Every structure is written in C-alpha cells, then in structure tokens.
Amino acid sequence: MSLSTCTSLSPAELEARLRLHRLPELGPRRFRTLIDAFGSASAALGAPAAAWRALGLPAACAEARRSPDVRDGASAALRWLERPARHLLMWDGADYPALLAELCDAPPLLFVAGDPALLEKPQLAIVGSRRASKPGMDTAAAFSRSLAGAGFVIxxxxxLGIDGAAHQAALDIGGRTIGVLGTGLENFYPQRHRRLAEAMIAQGSAVVSELPLEAPPHPGNFPRRNRIISGLSLGVLVVEASVASGSLITARLAAEQGREVYAIPGSIHHPGAKGCHQLIRDGAVLVESVEHILEPLRGWQRVTASPIPAASEHPLLGLLHAAPQSSEALARACGWTLPRVLAALTELELEGRVANESGRWLARAR
Known part of the structure; x- marks a missing residue:
C-alpha cells in the first residue's frame, strides 16, 4: 500500500476521509470545514446531523454519510491503493504539491497513478483545442519537446488534440508529463488516450484526479480539472483555442492564481486562433519562440544562458543535412547541452527548417 503522505493517519481516519470525499455536494471548502469543526473525519462522520446543519452543510451530505455506497466506495479506494504505483496525496500531507496547496479550493485528496514526486517539480501546462489543426498539433509537440528537455514537467x-500532442511529445524525448483527469482514474476518459495514459505511468510520469475513482465524465468536472492543471504549474501555454474553448477557462484560472499565461498567435482567419488572440489582448504573453517562455524562467530549469544562434547560422543544420540524427547525437556532436539542443531544434522546427520523424531529426529542404 502506497500511502507515504498518510502515514500519520490511523486506518480508521483514512477510511473516514475517503468516505467524506464521496459525499454529494461536499467540495473542497466544505470538506475542510468539517475537519476544522470536528478535528477529524472520523469525528465528523459520527457527529449528529444537527451539527452538520449548523455548519450550513446540505442535508444530502449528512444523509449520505452512512450509505452503503459511500462505505463500499471507500473500501474500493483502499484496495486500489494496494496496487503498485497507486498513491493518495492529502492537502495536509508533507508530500502535497506546494503550488497547488496555495489555492483556496485545493483538492483535499488527490489520487495519483504513477510517480507522485513529479507533482512537486517545476511544471508548465500546455493546453488547447480538442479539434486542433495539424500545424497546431505540431507546434504543441515542438514546444513540449523543448520545455520537457529543459527540465520542466509538462x-x-x-x-484529444493539443493536450495529447503535448503529453506524447514529452514522452518521446524521455521527459516527464502529468495528465489531470476530469473523471476518476478507474473511469478513464477519453478512451482513445487510455494507452497514452498507461505509457505515461509506465515511463515514470503520472495521471492524477481529485474525483472518486469511478467518477464519470460529467461536464462540471472539467472546469474543476482545469484549476488543478493551472494550480500545479508555473505558467500555462495556450497553443490553439477558439473563443469557446475550455482552454480559456484554464488560462483565466491561471491568471487568477497568479500564474503566467502564454498564448501563441495565429492567422486572423483561423477560428482556432481567436481564443489565443483574446488572451493576448487580455494581457497574456505573446509567444513566437520557446525563448519567450524560457528566458523569464531561467532560475527554474537547466537551460544554459548561452544564446541560441539564428537559423541562418545554425550548426545543427549542417549536421542534419549530412544525416538524420537524434537529439542526443546532436548534443554529442556539437558539444551543447541537451536542453539547449532541444530549444534550438524547436526554433528551427517552428521555422520549417527541420522535422522530427520517429524520434530522429532531419533537415527540410527550402
């Protein structure tokens, strides 16, 4: 059983918290209200209904706490935690991510499949349209590769769309990535990305959710999911989004949380660029190259301060004109650090000078 953050809790208190977590209409603030009022989840569950009402809690909460479904769900969660690479983080635990803990509505419980230590590492969020264009997907992948290579968790x-491209690109270069679900971890959505999620877990990344394990994809869950994405991250990059995109919710939440918001502009004729243009008008950082993100964050990651050459004088192009090579081989050949190589390749890829195929870089004819 993997409960490094729950070692101070008795088994009864852990089970009681899992039961509270499943009650209807009991969000993060009400969860904490109960713990503060009664001192523990166990005491809260045993308190009279009148005491709950006095705290302003809905009757449905008090009525459901002794439900067999609530007890059975908590028991199932305890069994889930006995599986390898399954973890539970609590808002008052030592391993709870510090940035997320700053939120007034931080999730009281976080289920994690994979490596929970990643949640404490410097992260950058990459989000965008589910129906992204091919150039948008390529841009998301290019930025993800470079930022992951620079030491950030993506x-x-x-x-679907931009999110999946960002996750996959980080994995492709051996980086780390975190997927935040709007469903429970045992009711994965979208199913088309189940294999991607399994690969993330297997390769040392993580998938997380604040929702009960079997929670379905209810529309109201996704704005809640978005606050976790932005809350975990130093900043949010929106690659492509319409004005109605949920990515703009993530960006708005990031701004409210004091995180940086970055947006990539596009054609004025492309509907998928209008959301990014709106963000830029509202004060988001206009991003045309990865350096626009990395430069202000030098203290958080491993990119060297050496300037990246302009494309016209790039030594990487000479190497790639000779033969396709991996990022690692290029780093060895030119004597640069891998993060610097990845940042440079991203610049060249965005300019259409290079392309990545099956993990190897090649120069494109112009």
Missing amino acids: TSGLA
Whole structure:
C-alpha cells in the first residue's frame, strides 16, 4: 500500500476521509470545514446531523454519510491503493504539491497513478483545442519537446488534440508529463488516450484526479480539472483555442492564481486562433519562440544562458543535412547541452527548417 503522505493517519481516519470525499455536494471548502469543526473525519462522520446543519452543510451530505455506497466506495479506494504505483496525496500531507496547496479550493485528496514526486517539480501546462489543426498539433509537440528537455514537467488534461500532442511529445524525448483527469482514474476518459495514459505511468510520469475513482465524465468536472492543471504549474501555454474553448477557462484560472499565461498567435482567419488572440489582448504573453517562455524562467530549469544562434547560422543544420540524427547525437556532436539542443531544434522546427520523424531529426529542404 502506497500511502507515504498518510502515514500519520490511523486506518480508521483514512477510511473516514475517503468516505467524506464521496459525499454529494461536499467540495473542497466544505470538506475542510468539517475537519476544522470536528478535528477529524472520523469525528465528523459520527457527529449528529444537527451539527452538520449548523455548519450550513446540505442535508444530502449528512444523509449520505452512512450509505452503503459511500462505505463500499471507500473500501474500493483502499484496495486500489494496494496496487503498485497507486498513491493518495492529502492537502495536509508533507508530500502535497506546494503550488497547488496555495489555492483556496485545493483538492483535499488527490489520487495519483504513477510517480507522485513529479507533482512537486517545476511544471508548465500546455493546453488547447480538442479539434486542433495539424500545424497546431505540431507546434504543441515542438514546444513540449523543448520545455520537457529543459527540465520542466509538462502538465495537461489528457484530452484529444493539443493536450495529447503535448503529453506524447514529452514522452518521446524521455521527459516527464502529468495528465489531470476530469473523471476518476478507474473511469478513464477519453478512451482513445487510455494507452497514452498507461505509457505515461509506465515511463515514470503520472495521471492524477481529485474525483472518486469511478467518477464519470460529467461536464462540471472539467472546469474543476482545469484549476488543478493551472494550480500545479508555473505558467500555462495556450497553443490553439477558439473563443469557446475550455482552454480559456484554464488560462483565466491561471491568471487568477497568479500564474503566467502564454498564448501563441495565429492567422486572423483561423477560428482556432481567436481564443489565443483574446488572451493576448487580455494581457497574456505573446509567444513566437520557446525563448519567450524560457528566458523569464531561467532560475527554474537547466537551460544554459548561452544564446541560441539564428537559423541562418545554425550548426545543427549542417549536421542534419549530412544525416538524420537524434537529439542526443546532436548534443554529442556539437558539444551543447541537451536542453539547449532541444530549444534550438524547436526554433528551427517552428521555422520549417527541420522535422522530427520517429524520434530522429532531419533537415527540410527550402
């Protein structure tokens, strides 16, 4: 059983918290209200209904706490935690991510499949449209590769489109990535990304959710999911989004949480660029190259301060014109650090000078 953050809790208190977590209409603030009022989840569960009402809690909460479904769900969660690479983080535990803990509505419980230590590492979120264009997907992948290579964990929502491209690109270069679900971890959505999520877990990354394990994809869950994506991250990059995109919710939450918001502009004729243009008008950082993100964050990651050459004088192009090579081989050949190589390759890829195919870089004819 993997409960490094729960070692101070008795088995009864742990089970009681899992039961509280499943009650209807009991969000993060009400969860903490109960713990503060009664001192523990166990005491809260045993308190009279009148005491709950006095705290302003809905009758449905008090009535459901002794439900067999609530008890059975908590028992199932305890069994889930006995499986390898399954973890539970609590908002008052030592291993709870510090940035997320700053939120007034931080999740009281976080289920984690994979490596929970990643949640404490410097993260950048990459989000965007589920129906992204091919150039948008390529841009998300390029930025993800470079930022992951620079030492950042790439955080996103495991949705179709931009999210999936960002997760996959981070994995492709051996980076780390976190997927935040709007469902329970045992009711994965979207199913088309189940294999991607399994690969993330197997390769040392993580998939997380604040929701009960079997929670379905209810529309109201996804704005809640978005606050976790932004809350975990130093900043949020929106690659492509319409004005109605949920990515703009993530960006708005990031701004409210004091995180940086970055947006990539596009054609004025492309509907998928209008959301990014709106963000830029509202004060988001206009991003045309990865350096626009990395430069202000030098203290958080491993990129060297050496300037990246302009494309016209790039030594990497000479190497790639000779033969396709991996990022690692390029780093060895030119004597640069891998993060610097990845940042440079991203610049060249965005300019259409190089392309990545099956993990190897090649120069494109112009």
